[in-house]
Amino acid sequence: MVKFLDLQKQYLSIQGEIDQAMQEIIMNSQFIGGPALSRFEAAFALFQQASHCVGVANGTDALEIAIEALDLPAGSEIIVPANSFFASSEAVSRTGHKLVFCDVDSGNYTLDPAVVAAAITDRTKVIVVVHLYGHPCDMAAIGSLAQTHGLKVIEDCAQAHGAEFDGRRVGAIGDVGCFSFYPGKNLGAYGDGGAIVTNDEQLALKCRMIANHGRISKYDHEFEGRNSRLDGLQAAILDVKLKHLPDWVARRRAVADMYLEGLQASDNLILPVVSPKVAHAYHLFVVRTPKRDALMEHLAAEGIQTGIHYPIALPKLGAYRDHPQHNASMKACEMDCQLLSLPMGEHLEDQEVQRVITAVNAFFS
Ligand SMILES: *Cc1c(COP(=O)(O)O)cnc(C)c1O
Secondary structure, three states: OEOOOOHHHHHHHOHHHHHHHHHHHHHHOOOEOOHHHHHHHHHHHHHOOOOEEEEEOOHHHHHHHHHHHOOOOOOOEEEEEOOOOOHHHHHHHHOOOEEEEEOEOOOOOOEOHHHHHHHOOOOEEEEEEEOHHHOOOOHHHHHHHHHHHOOEEEEEOOOOOOOEEOOEEOOOOOOEEEEEOOOOOOOOOOOOOEEEEEOOHHHHHHHHHHOEOOEOOOOOEOOOOOEOOOEHHHHHHHHHHHOOHHHHHHHHHHHHHHHHHHOOOEOOEEOOOOOOOEEOOOOOEEEEOOOHHHHHHHHHHOOEOOEOOOOOOHHHOHHHOOOOOOOOOOHHHHHHHHEEEEOOOOOOOHHHHHHHHHHHHHHHO
């Protein structure tokens, strides 16, 4: 069996360190806040090249809190790519703003800056870029649009821990970056977790207060916020795993290189196109084929697990049945039935990657 994800194998490779870190938290009973959280926040900010990091309960909260912290007029238009996980758009509507879906590039699946440029109106306030599958969006083009039109840029980095654009780690290239530590992400907790990073000290403080009942000190509530915290156990686990992340991302890149070299691209098998400006974090390795379902079945019969990210483009989802773009014609909406995610992760052995390559090539020959 070639597994899509193998968290048990990862745990066994670092079991001693993880068990010790968890034991320490339980013994000291510092379950909320405490030194493990501060340690991880500092280490993660450093890693993502941001001056501030605020741990929160999950990646969806990170997005909602970041949007709320920007203090936008109600009903502002916020641009979101048409292909992403649902949380990217959910956060916009839940904070009371208006979703504007924009189409994605058919090579790297991130926001197409030309489409974004055409969608900007005088009510547009924010562009949410999603570094989908771990491929950073074109932050130079998006940054210049944001500057011209006075917009904020939120980076949804839930799939992009360790990814780089033009030599800079994602997260604090725009105004604020949102991370998820859902177990299956490149850096995953043993439960839910998330973080917000930024170089803006005021914005970081605002996010921290929103995430902690609108307070700084114990009973000093300045405004109504919410409870969205990264707990001590998760922070301690993430702190251990962060030290291994560079090696794990390097292994993902090596697996991707094997795929890119070994898979025979054709009109029937379209490989991801990686921009020369990025260092891809390869959360997912997604290919496109009109024979998606048959290929998926073929691989399953060969004992190879695959996934689909995502089967239905955001505007087409039931949640947006009343959205003006529900039936819009977009590449993202046509491509969704052709996407297939091959096994990807540091758990894969060379010979497993080779098995996938052989099985895919055999299907198309
Ligand atoms: C996983 C994910 C999220 C949400 O993160 P959670 O921690 O599960 O709330 C948001 N955006 C994208 C692109 C994701 O992949």
